[in-house]
Amino acid sequence: MNACxxxxxxxxxxxxxLFFIVPLFVLDGILDxxxxxxxxxxxxxxxxxxxxxxxxSPIIGFIVIIGLYLAEEKDEFQKSILVQSMLWAIGVTLxxxxxxxxxxxxxxxxxxDIASVQFLFFLVYIVAIAANxxxxx
Amino acid sequence: xxxxTNSPEQRRWVRSCWTSxxxxxxxxxxxxxxxxxxHLHGFAAYGVAVLPTLPxxxxxxxxGRFLAVEKDEFQRNLLVQCVxxxxxxxxxxxxxxxxxxxxxxxxxxxxxxVYPIFWLFVLVSYPLVRLRYK
Numbered sequence: 001m002n003a004c005x006x007x008x009x010x011x012x013x014x015x016x017x018l019f020f021i022v023p024l025f026v027l028d029g030i031l032d033x034x035x036x037x038x039x040x041x042x043x044x045x046x047x048x049x050x051x052x053x054x055x056x057s058p059i060i061g062f063i064v065i066i067g068l069y070l071a072e073e074k075d076e077f078q079k080s081i082l083v084q085s086m087l088w089a090i091g092v093t094l095x096x097x098x099x100x101x102x103x104x105x106x107x108x109x110x111x112x113d114i115a116s117v118q119f120l121f122f123l124v125y126i127v128a129i130a131a132n133x134x135x136x137x
Numbered sequence: 138x139x140x141x142t143n144s145p146e147q148r149r150w151v152r153s154c155w156t157s158x159x160x161x162x163x164x165x166x167x168x169x170x171x172x173x174x175x176h177l178h179g180f181a182a183y184g185v186a187v188l189p190t191l192p193x194x195x196x197x198x199x200x201g202r203f204l205a206v207e208k209d210e211f212q213r214n215l216l217v218q219c220v221x222x223x224x225x226x227x228x229x230x231x232x233x234x235x236x237x238x239x240x241x242x243x244x245x246x247x248x249x250x251v252y253p254i255f256w257l258f259v260l261v262s263y264p265l266v267r268l269r270y271k
Contacts, residue, residue, distance in 0.1 A: 083204070
């Protein structure tokens with residue numbers, strides 16, 4: 001992905017991301033655009049659960065490959081950057097969701113789709129990774 | 138989580154968790170009562186809605202502090218894996234539930250439940266992670 005990759009664990013992380021997570025995202029996109037927006041599919045019962053599982057598979061996969069990376073990475077510094085970024089991401093996500101949830105509960109804010117939690121998490125995670133790398137450059 | 142520990146850092150961390158949990162309940166009830174009684178709007182509403190998030194932020198800051206100061210690599214690693222389990226479980230649950238709301242008209246899950254779901258998964262992960270090192 002970039003020219004400054006160091007360890008074999010990072011290579012494996014990027015390989016897994018490229019060959020496992022990206023195809024799942026593509027499958028999600030196809031299902032979303034072709035299935036739900038173009039053909040207006042309305043799956044029910046077990047099919048709905050299957051569709052929901054397929055849509056969330058990139059997130060689960062991503063967490064799994066992060067776990068594998070943390071287990072394989074020997075460089076404590078790289079590990080610490082990743083852990084710090086994840087903590088920031090989950091911290092901000094939990095604070096924002098509690099705040100928005102409270103506002104929604106008291107009829108002061110718009111109804112927020114719970115599936116958007118993942119987007120918030122990854123947005124903060126990317127910002128936190130960039131901020132941590134900048135901090136230690 | 139660390140009932141049998143003698144480490145002061147772990148004791149401080151456990152104390153923070155319990156204090157935060159004890160603070161969240163009255164703050165949520167207080168905010169709820171304030172909205173019911175005074176029909177808050179604008180900045181006052183935002184201010185009161187922020188109150189229940191403060192113990193949450195505090196416990197997360199304490200978590201970060203604990204991970205920074207804890208000398209025992211093994212305990213640190215255990216907690217990181219539990220948090221990772223909590224994060225994965227929370228993201229998977231909220232995403233699956235969100236799509237079930239869209240596809241199967243499942244009941245709406247309030248965003249305030251994301252925080253308890255996270256700690257539930259952290260608690261579930263803890264014995265599983267420990268089991269790996271038996």
